[in-house]
Amino acid sequence: xxxxxxxxxxxxxxxxxxxxxxxxxxxxxxxxxxxxxxxxxxxxxxxxxxxxxxxxxxxxxxxxxxxxxxxxxxxxxxxxxxxxxxxxxxxxxxxxxxxxxxxxxxxxxxxxxxxxxxxxxxxxxxxxxxxxxxxxxxxxxxxxxxxxxxxxxxxxxxxxxxxxxxxxxxxxxxxxxxxxxxxxxxxxxxxxxxxxxxxxxxxxx
Amino acid sequence: xxxxxxxxxxxxxxxxxxxxxxxxxxxxxxxxxxxxxxxxxxxxxxxxxxxxxxxxxxxxxxxxxxxxxxxxxxxxxxxxxxxxxxxxxxxxxxxxxxxxxxxxxxxxxxxxxxxxxxxxxxxxxxxxxxxxxxxxxxxxxxxxxxxxxxxxxxxxxxxxxxxxxxxxxxxxxxxx
Numbered sequence: 001x002x003x004x005x006x007x008x009x010x011x012x013x014x015x016x017x018x019x020x021x022x023x024x025x026x027x028x029x030x031x032x033x034x035x036x037x038x039x040x041x042x043x044x045x046x047x048x049x050x051x052x053x054x055x056x057x058x059x060x061x062x063x064x065x066x067x068x069x070x071x072x073x074x075x076x077x078x079x080x081x082x083x084x085x086x087x088x089x090x091x092x093x094x095x096x097x098x099x100x101x102x103x104x105x106x107x108x109x110x111x112x113x114x115x116x117x118x119x120x121x122x123x124x125x126x127x128x129x130x131x132x133x134x135x136x137x138x139x140x141x142x143x144x145x146x147x148x149x150x151x152x153x154x155x156x157x158x159x160x161x162x163x164x165x166x167x168x169x170x171x172x173x174x175x176x177x178x179x180x181x182x183x184x185x186x187x188x189x190x191x192x193x194x195x196x197x198x199x200x201x202x203x204x205x
Numbered sequence: 206x207x208x209x210x211x212x213x214x215x216x217x218x219x220x221x222x223x224x225x226x227x228x229x230x231x232x233x234x235x236x237x238x239x240x241x242x243x244x245x246x247x248x249x250x251x252x253x254x255x256x257x258x259x260x261x262x263x264x265x266x267x268x269x270x271x272x273x274x275x276x277x278x279x280x281x282x283x284x285x286x287x288x289x290x291x292x293x294x295x296x297x298x299x300x301x302x303x304x305x306x307x308x309x310x311x312x313x314x315x316x317x318x319x320x321x322x323x324x325x326x327x328x329x330x331x332x333x334x335x336x337x338x339x340x341x342x343x344x345x346x347x348x349x350x351x352x353x354x355x356x357x358x359x360x361x362x363x364x365x366x367x368x369x370x371x372x373x374x375x376x377x378x379x380x381x
Binding site for chain 2: 012015016018019022023025026029030033045046048049050051052053054055064167169170171172173174175176177178179180183187190192193194195196197198199200201
């Protein structure tokens with residue numbers, strides 16, 4: 001009897017289509033991902049079961065932690081417009097390069113006096129500087145935070161014709177009076193509605 | 206004129222057979238890498254989206270708007286230190302506040318909500334009073350608890366008018 005011949009099949013598969021699809025997906029995810037700016041102020045945000053996503057336009061984010069306040073304005077155009085207004089207020093001239101650099105800056109927490117120096121620093125120096133600094137002054141004698149808020153709100157209103165949303169990103173262990181002090185500054189400007197940024201938590205049982 | 210000599214110089218007869226090179230490239234490694242990156246980007250994009258909790262506080266200067274609350278439908282929650290809360294129903298000082306942790310407060314809120322609804326037919330109104338001892342987390346947690354308990358009426362957040370009787374009760378319990 002003749003033996004049945006087992007045909008040998010090649011085990012390699014054509015990967016071209018798979019490769020195409022995977023790279024398409026990869027490009028999509030890379031493009032949709034927003035590059036995260038490193039936060040100079042380390043904040044551990046509490047979690048909640050709320051479901052509303054933080055909008056990513058026309059926002060001012062106040063980070064509160066270790067008794068310091070940092071401020072972040074969302075949007076390059078708004079940032080630059082705010083810087084102009086602050087410069088006017090405090091009689092500081094900013095060069096186009098400084099404006100440009102400030103436009104891509106994340107959250108900051110320096111007094112207006114050292115802002116120029118801060119803008120021209122590179123990443124590493126900035127981080128060190130931010131750690132050593134006391135954040136944006138928010139005392140009753142020197143309330144720069146109030147100015148920042150006011151000017152950024154004006155900038156948003158002028159550029160986008162909407163009201164700026166104020167969000168607070170507070171450290172979980174921060175004492176309430178510190179947060180209250182900041183909220184009081186907001187309320188002085190008649191901002192009675194604001195959002196607290198929290199991380200998502202599973203549904204309650 | 207110069208001309209390129211294209212003829213193969215050899216005196217070989219017949220066609221030069223070009224070797225057919227295999228054009229297939231092994232894509233396995235490339236696909237592996239691509240999927241690894243996809244997984245990375247997928248996980249980082251979906252996880253970094255924070256959640257906003259909207260808070261409304263009463264206007265400071267606008268004193269005309271005063272909402273009279275019935276004692277029978279009001280529950281006041283005081284936030285103290287060491288992650289403790291004190292709550293009481295109705296008017297301050299009339300009944301001793303209950304001291305609880307954050308794990309028990311949910312039950313109490315739900316219980317009181319039911320009782321108020323049964324007794325008066327109205328929705329419960331909650332007044333949250335964070336004191337100096339409270340942390341920011343406590344405040345977020347209590348707002349979250351109210352959200353979980355589905356309290357329909359907007360909670361009043363009052364961090365200015367903390368009554369002496371409330372302070373005394375909290376001091377006695379060691380949470381202020």
